[in-house]
Amino acid sequence: MGQHTIKVPDVGEGIAEVELAEWHVAVGDLVREDQVLAAVMTDKATVEIPSPSDGKVLWLGAEEGDKMAVGAALIRLEVAGGGNTEAAAELAPEPVSESGPVTKPEARAETPQAEEVPKPARATPREDAAPPKTGAFLPRPEGEKPMAAPSVRARAREAGVDLRRVAGSGPAGRITHEDLDRLEVAPDTLAPAAGYQRNTAQEEIKVIGLRRKIAERMAEAHARIAPITYVEEVDMSALEELRERLNKTRREEQPKLTLLPFLMRAMVRAIAEQPRLNAHYDDEAGVILQSGGVHIGIAAQTGAGLMVPVVRHAEARDLWGCAAELNRVSAAAKAGHAAREELSGSTITITSLGALGGIVSTPIINRPEVAIIGVNKMAVRPVWDGSAFVPRKMMNLSSSFDHRVVDGWDAAVFVQKIKSLLETPALIFIEG
Structure with a gap:
């Protein structure tokens, strides 16, 4: 052998x-x-x-x-x-x-045990010793009321501390805030309510694999990018009406449309007017790498963690083509079968949590990109139309930009262009 x-x-x-x-x-x-x-x-x-x-x-x-x-x-x-x-x-x-040599059990030698040295006997406190003044728990005589200021009593009530068992260090044994600060909470300090039990379990979880990669990339992006976040509300009523109609009349082989393909096409139109937002910033070389192709990354939550599958050349795809490719790369990422080229090379990113999207978010830019578009949840809100409040389907876009290379004005113009296209969705399909 x-x-x-x-x-x-x-x-x-x-x-x-x-x-x-x-x-x-x-x-x-x-x-x-x-x-x-x-x-x-x-x-x-x-x-x-x-x-x-x-x-x-x-x-x-x-x-x-x-x-x-x-x-x-x-x-x-x-x-x-x-x-x-x-x-x-x-x-x-x-x-x-990273933490040093890995110990191999089969190579571990037996180490002779040192002769155990007897520990000195622990001194027994005298029964007549003065009570410690460090917030230790000491029972008071029956009926004796602890002295404390109202604010101390309120704080003790909130923490579930029985002041009758706290030694005070103030004048005449008054309990102070410092006594509560120094208090070492003993197991019986907080009396649990009936039917509730303390959970003192602690689990150590090693950060490895994809989770560590995400942590490293997020920390690097946060440390090196000076972001600006711009939030704008968008009236999605007309687009939602169009989307529902297209889904009802779509052919069997066509994918069901979500909001994202419309947003992708709107971004392609907006990038045509501001191509510098479809770029990478190499801050070490001091160079902006502007891309002709619009490769849109879609931040997707998978069982393994956050991944960003990429829809390449969105500028060459129509609405249905964007939807089909989005479904394909997202499914591959969630199943863990995405190829390397399907998870890299994006030039601008969309992040969306759907119904969990909240009202406002501050998305972190997918470095070295210079822009990320955040989609918040859609909700029916009352909107003033000039004469009355009417119900409209509203949604916020929370978008972040690398302020080192993208000015606030340019960021606002970009988002406003996307807003106008989404609010008048027919414009998405008009070329020129």
Whole structure:
């Protein structure tokens, strides 16, 4: 029998480091050729690593969440034949994670236990010792009323603290705010209401995989972009009427229309007048990379976390084409089957939570893009038409722009153009 070491593969695009997202096997498992052993994640995609042959797992080179260099030893198998590892008994290099070396249970040596030194006996407090004045709980004599200011009593009531059991440090034993500040809450401090129980459980959840990528990208965008958020309300009544009519008369092969394809087409028209908002800003090189193609990212919540599938070349798609491609890439992202190119390359992004969209939001720009359009929830509101209040379907757009390269005036003109197209949806279909 020999040993075969599998290394972190080169996933292309100049990537030198990956994150171990998930193990599919454990030490001692028997694996078959082409069975998935692990999944590694780059900034753009998750890559599965298959087994090159049948074998038995001898060693794992990292823990989930660790970052590994391309070419580093990932896993070692016992295989039939000579394998690719010269010395079968040779231990693999010690894997290194962000928090230090990964301990391998099989390599751990027994450490002799130091002789236990007897602990000194704990001193017993004298019964006649003076009561501590640090907010400790001490029962008062029957019927003795604690002295405290009304504000202290109100604060104690809100916290559920029984002042009769609090030692005061003020004059004549008066209980002060400082006594409550210093109070170390004992298990019986807060008497739970009938039928309620305290929950003291605490779970440590390691931030790895897609969740860590999202955290890193959001933190980087927040730290490096100077955003401006512009909010405008839009009367969606005419568009909703048109959308319902088109859905009732659509052909069987045509997808059902939501608001987003209309918004995408409106953005294409607005970008034609302000192409600099369809761009990336390379702040290190000091260059704006303006794109001719309108590649719209759609922020989508999936079981694995936030992803941004991309509808490429929206400028070359009609309303139904935008809807069909949106459905396709969104379904692929939610199922976890989206290709790398379907999750990257957007030039401007839409973020929408549908009915949960709230009234106003402050979306974070998908760096290095310079604009993101946020869709808030739609609701029927009374609107003054000049003579009376009438019910209208209203919706807010909350949009953020990179203020380093987009002026407030340009941001407002862009949103107002989208607003006029959505409020008069026939204009979306008029070219020129």
